[in-house]
Amino acid sequence: MNKERWSRQSFLGANSESIIDTARIGIIGLGGGGSHIVLQVAHIGFRCYALADPDATEESNLNRNVVATSKDAESKAPKTAVAARAIRALIPDAEILEAPARWQDCAEMFKGCDILFGCVDSFSERNQLEAFSRRFIIPYVDIGMDVNPSPGSSPIIGGQVILSLPGGPCMHCLGFLSEEKLAAEASRYGVAGPRPQVVWPNGVLASTAVGIGIDVLTGWTGMKREVVYLSYVGNTGLVQPHIRLDFMPAGTCPHYPASEVGDPKFELL
Amino acid sequence: MSIFLRIPSRLLERVRQDLHRPHRIAAERIGWLFTRDAHCGPANALALAFDYEGVPDVEYLSDDTVGAKVGGRELRRVLQRAMDRQHGVFHVHAHGFSNQPEFSGVDAESNRLLIPSFQVVAPDNIHGALLLGSRRCIADCWSAGQESPARAECVSIVGYPSAHYRSNK
Numbered sequence: 420m421n422k423e424r425w426s427r428q429s430f431l432g433a434n435s436e437s438i439i440d441t442a443r444i445g446i447i448g449l450g451g452g453g454s455h456i457v458l459q460v461a462h463i464g465f466r467c468y469a470l471a472d473p474d475a476t477e478e479s480n481l482n483r484n485v486v487a488t489s490k491d492a493e494s495k496a497p498k499t500a501v502a503a504r505a506i507r508a509l510i511p512d513a514e515i516l517e518a519p520a521r522w523q524d525c526a527e528m529f530k531g532c533d534i535l536f537g538c539v540d541s542f543s544e545r546n547q548l549e550a551f552s553r554r555f556i557i558p559y560v561d562i563g564m565d566v567n568p569s570p571g572s573s574p575i576i577g578g579q580v581i582l583s584l585p586g587g588p589c590m591h592c593l594g595f596l597s598e599e600k601l602a603a604e605a606s607r608y609g610v611a612g613p614r615p616q617v618v619w620p621n622g623v624l625a626s627t628a629v630g631i632g633i634d635v636l637t638g639w640t641g642m643k644r645e646v647v648y649l650s651y652v653g654n655t656g657l658v659q660p661h662i663r664l665d666f667m668p669a670g671t672c673p674h675y676p677a678s679e680v681g682d683p684k685f686e687l688l
Numbered sequence: 689m690s691i692f693l694r695i696p697s698r699l700l701e702r703v704r705q706d707l708h709r710p711h712r713i714a715a716e717r718i719g720w721l722f723t724r725d726a727h728c729g730p731a732n733a734l735a736l737a738f739d740y741e742g743v744p745d746v747e748y749l750s751d752d753t754v755g756a757k758v759g760g761r762e763l764r765r766v767l768q769r770a771m772d773r774q775h776g777v778f779h780v781h782a783h784g785f786s787n788q789p790e791f792s793g794v795d796a797e798s799n800r801l802l803i804p805s806f807q808v809v810a811p812d813n814i815h816g817a818l819l820l821g822s823r824r825c826i827a828d829c830w831s832a833g834q835e836s837p838a839r840a841e842c843v844s845i846v847g848y849p850s851a852h853y854r855s856n857k
Contacts, residue, residue: 441854530728531692533844533852555726556694556736556846585696585846638849645848677696680736681724 424464435637436464442636443467445529445557447522447548448538449498450474451483451616452562455625456536457502458485461509463633468506468515469529471522472498483618523547530555534632537561538625540614542596542604549583549590553675554683558635559583561590562624564653566615576620576653579661580627582635587645591674594663595648620653627651627658690841691814691829692728693778695721695737697847704820706742707782714748716755716781720766723776725814732841735776735814735829741766754794756781763805771809778827779803782820789821791828799837803830818843824853 425436432438444465446453449472457470475495476487486505487498497519506513518525529535535557537548545561552559564578583589590596631647634640648661671677695703699721707717719742726734747762770777779802783789791799799817806815807830816829816837825845828837845851 438852442852527727527729530726530734531732533850555734556696556844558846558848558850582848584848586698635848635850638851643848647848677699677738678724680726680738681734682726 428463431633431637431639435639438636439464440466442533443469443531444632445469445532445535446502446538447471447529447535448540448544449484449502450480450538450540451618451621452564452625452628453536453538454484454486454498454502454505455622456538456562456629457505459626459629460632461506461513463629464510466510466513468503468513468517469532470499470502470515470517471520471525471529472502473519473521474498475519476501479613483616483621485618485622526551529557532557534635535559536628536632539563542600545590546596546601549596550675552583553585553589554680556585556680558585558632560628560632560635562621562628564616564620564624564651566617566653573654574615576617576651578620578624578651578653580624580631580647580649580651580658582631582644582647584644584646585675586671586677588667589672589674592667592672593646593648593661620651623653623656623658624651689831689838690732691735691816691827691831691838692732692842692844693723693735693737693816693818693827693829693840694844694846697845697850699737699740700820700845703740703780704782706740707780707820708784711745711748711756713750714756718743718756718758718779718781721778721780721818722769723778723814725776725812733814733831735778735816735840737778740780754798763802767805767809770806770813770815774810774813776810776813777806777815779817780820784820784822786821787823789819789824789826791817791819791826795819799828803837804835806830807832816840826853826855 476491478492487501499517499519503515503517516528561581566574650661651658722739723735723737749757751757818827825843827840839855843853
């Protein structure tokens with residue numbers, strides 16, 4: 420990395436330049452949240468990436484996709500190509516594995532990541548991403564936002580940033596995911612229309628997630644954590660630890676046994 | 689093939705605590721890290737650690753010429769586990785005095801004799817030897833069908849924070 424560029428973030432630690440140069444960052448979902456994460460990690464100087472998103476850029480994305488342009492919407496440029504372009508504008512020699520596809524169809528390229536950022540828009544996708552990250556022992560950072568109507572009042576912007584670590588509490592342990600939520604979502608499949616999305620909550624959540632990711636990779640704060648679960652209320656701008664952390668059961672995560680790692684295979688019983 | 693060994697930080701903490709305990713007759717402790725594998729593209733493989741067993745106190749043999757020696761019963765037990773469950777096995781010990789750990793001549797010779805036994809009982813798995821320094825870790829790995837080891841491209845301790853010990857850094 421250019422020494423001048425590096426000089427402003429040397430507080431991240433003596434090894435951080437090497438870490439940033441060699442770590443592979445996986446980002447799944449390159450829309451409102453993912454585009455912010457792409458831009459920020461590129462500014463930090465990360466050189467190696469794995470990116471996946473099956474969608475093309477559309478006009479409706481431009482209110483929140485911070486790396487896309489009007490021309491990208493006109494030409495329906497793949498979101499992966501748009502993200503890769505943004506990275507290379509800052510890191511010309513970046514190594515980028517990009518797949519304009521569902522991440523499940525190119526999952527192999529995410530196995531080698533040192534951290535995964537999930538910027539997807541369904542409980543089902545989050546569930547699958549977390550399961551993947553547990554199976555291949557990769558820290559997983561999830562972000563998401565929603566705008567919910569509040570009868571007789573203004574809509575409420577809500578969001579979350581969750582760090583799920585192998586062996587630590589998972590999103591099921593945290594109550595963020597549940598079989599009931601997944602079933603309800605599945606029953607609504609095909610019915611849900613466009614969801615309200617705006618740029619600034621995505622920016623808050625993505626920035627928070629990147630900060631967590633940097634600390635996971637560099638340890639610059641000296642903190643040790645088992646889990647991170649932050650809730651965001653866009654109406655007030657408040658980001659704080661989710662109250663559910665106070666009621667989490669003790670012990671290891673029962674949803675992802677430690678032995679369930681590696682490529683799935685048949686075992687004789 | 690490049691091999692990447694990943695160990696959850698909680699698990700490594702367990703390993704370090706076990707290896708740090710003094711033993712009545714052995715100068716150092718050893719243990720076994722169990723792994724499952726994953727392909728990672730055409731040229732890379734992951735060895736993913738999920739369990740650890742320290743050698744029980746009674747299985748150490750008295751031998752002043754080496755730091756630690758275990759008997760055939762313990763080796764057969766671990767071989768049996770590897771065969772029954774088709775796990776990878778990494779022999780683990782620590783050079784806590786070293787910031788830049790490296791296998792000694794005795795370590796390398798012992799590994800050369802021991803690790804192929806695991807290849808016999810669990811031939812499709814990566815097996816090897818992990819050495820913990822005061823901070824860094826290194827691992828030599830035997831891929832399926834390979835007679836000679838290769839240094840793990842990276843040993844990653846995954847947690848908050850994570851640490852990635854790359855062989856060329």
